[in-house]
Amino acid sequence: MKVNSAQEAVAIIESDQSVFVHTAAATPVPLVEAMSERAPELHDVKVYHMHTEGAAAYADEAHHKSFEINSLFLGGNVRKAHSAGRVNFIPCFLSEVPIMIRSGVIPVDVALIQVSPPDKHGYCSLGISIDATKAAVDCAKVIIAQVNPRMPRTHGDGLIHISRLTRYFEATTELPELPPHALTPEEKAIGEHVAQLIDDRATLQMGIGAIPDAVLACLGNHKDLGVHTEMFSDGVIPLMEKGVITNKYKSRHKDVLVSGFMIGSRKLYDFVDDNPMIRMLDIEYVNDTKVIRKIDNMISINSAIEVDLTGQVCADSIGTTMYSGVGGQMDFIRGASLSKGGKPIIALTSTTRRGESKISSVLKPGAGVVTTRAHVQYVATEYGVANLYGKNLRQRAKALTEIAHPDHRESLEKAAFERFK
Incomplete structure (x- = not known):
């Protein structure tokens, strides 16, 4: 009616x-x-x-x-x-x-x-x-x-x-937009580190924001990438236009980009309008770990609020204060880790805007663990990448300290020594 x-x-x-x-x-x-x-x-x-x-x-x-x-x-x-x-x-x-x-x-x-x-x-x-x-x-x-x-x-x-x-x-109303912003040197460095983990013909999952945009900006020389993601933004457009993202070698939904939702600029909305190369699907399917694990070379790129020295990832709260939600991080972290050739990646700047370290000795009291220490594999900051897969707690603490901001490494080393002797 x-x-x-x-x-x-x-x-x-x-x-x-x-x-x-x-x-x-x-x-x-x-x-x-x-x-x-x-x-x-x-x-x-x-x-x-x-x-x-x-x-x-x-x-x-x-x-x-x-x-x-x-x-x-x-x-x-x-x-x-x-x-x-x-x-x-x-x-x-x-x-x-x-x-x-x-x-x-x-x-x-x-x-x-x-x-x-x-x-x-x-x-x-x-x-x-x-x-x-x-x-x-x-x-x-x-x-x-x-x-x-x-x-x-x-x-x-x-x-x-x-x-x-x-x-x-x-009613004709403009849709909310989230246009890309200029990347900081730290974000560009993270993008370069993560891009080195991505092989040609890999399939990507990434969110929106500065770090996913930075990663995408560093993929211009890659070949035949695919996308299977819960959400995406403007960063995919130039890669699809240049033929970097072709989706030709995906194990599922060959030749099309699969997603559940998007948010970006008007340019993005016009790009996806009646575009047969974009397939928007029910998130129960898109984020199903059974589906994701069957996509070879699945690369999952997610962010975090903080990571402790054992690899626990908080991505939904600042201490007891809720900030966002669990979302699809664990859906894709687990799916990518079970994928043949897959890599689950947590990427974050080493410090907050106030200079606090995001690599912490322990999570803030009340902070939620979205990705457990048993699920995490790669953690990237502007200072490099820590591969935690198969590492014991001492090895993890050392690897994470090495990619923390230099101003905080001494205190993290001290905390690790006190904790792990």
């Missing part, structure tokens, strides 16, 4: 229902705002989401009794609300979010989504975020959509017939 506005579209949301919000740059901001405006007349609406863009007004203090918020990955728009106790965090692997939705562990009465205009057959596209939204759409009793001509139409699992939309309205 077509309506005239976001306000009319969300008028059918009722108290005590569970609402899933479309992910990342596909967040239907007008629908989120309209739902939040209804706070005075609603109570106990359970909101589930992963990382979203735009203001999350439902998390405002004034709406605390109207919405119970459950985040599976904390973005910057809800971190303060989480710290204040207004947002709950659900730890989980990204690959399991669709499983929890389809099994009813996470109930979805209403899905708020953003789609492309329908084609001549009536099919819209979930566009740049299929991820777990596909599962939410499959299970929702009510689907409320913004039909936006600025949403790219992508190939893969994201098609939905317009007849499935309970209510929709048409």
Whole structure:
């Protein structure tokens, strides 16, 4: 049923229902705002989401009794609300979010989504975020959509017939963008170190941000790379245009780039629009370790907040303060480590902006272990790469100290001696 506005579209949301919000740059901001405006007349609406863009007004203090918020990955728009106790965090692997939705562990009465205009057959596209939204759409009793001509139409699992939309309205709004930024010398150095670990014909998984962009920027002389990743950004475009990323030798989905969602600049969104070389698939499949391990020469590149001297990786919190989420790091770390010729890599700058060492003697009290010391293999900073695979704790401490910032190596050596004698 077509309506005239976001306000009319969300008028059918009722108290005590569970609402899933479309992910990342596909967040239907007008629908989120309209739902939040209804706070005075609603109570106990359970909101589930992963990382979203735009203001999350439902998390405002004034709406605390109207919405119970459950985040599976904390973005910057809800971190303060989480710290204040207004947002709950659900730890989980990204690959399991669709499983929890389809099994009813996470109930979805209403899905708020953003789609492309329908084609001549009536099919819209979930566009740049299929991820777990596909599962939410499959299970929702009510689907409320913004039909936006600025949403790219992508190939893969994201098609939905317009007849499935309970209510929709048409509105042209620009999608959130995350354009690349100038790389620092430290980020460039990390990119160079990691690039040396990548062989021709390897398949890559990488996220977004400075370090993945730095790695991609150093791959211009590689040949026939592939991509199978939960998410990607602008850095793949020049490599696909130059013929560096061809996907010709992938063990699965030969000749196409596979992903679950993306966020980047308008150039990226235009690049993927109706591009048959891009396949956007359900994240339950993309991040399935059984799938990833069958891709030969799988290279997984993930970042971290800190790594301790035994190799424990914290990537979701700063001490007891939640920062992001578990995401797909472990899905790909394990999958890549089991892949024939695969390499799981954790890459991070050696220090924080305040000069604190990210290679720490012990993790901060309360810090979450996302990748265990038994799973970690390669750790890279601007000072080099530590290969921890098969190494004992003393050997790990030595290797990690060698890639820490020089200002912190003496204290790390002392801590290692005191701990491991």
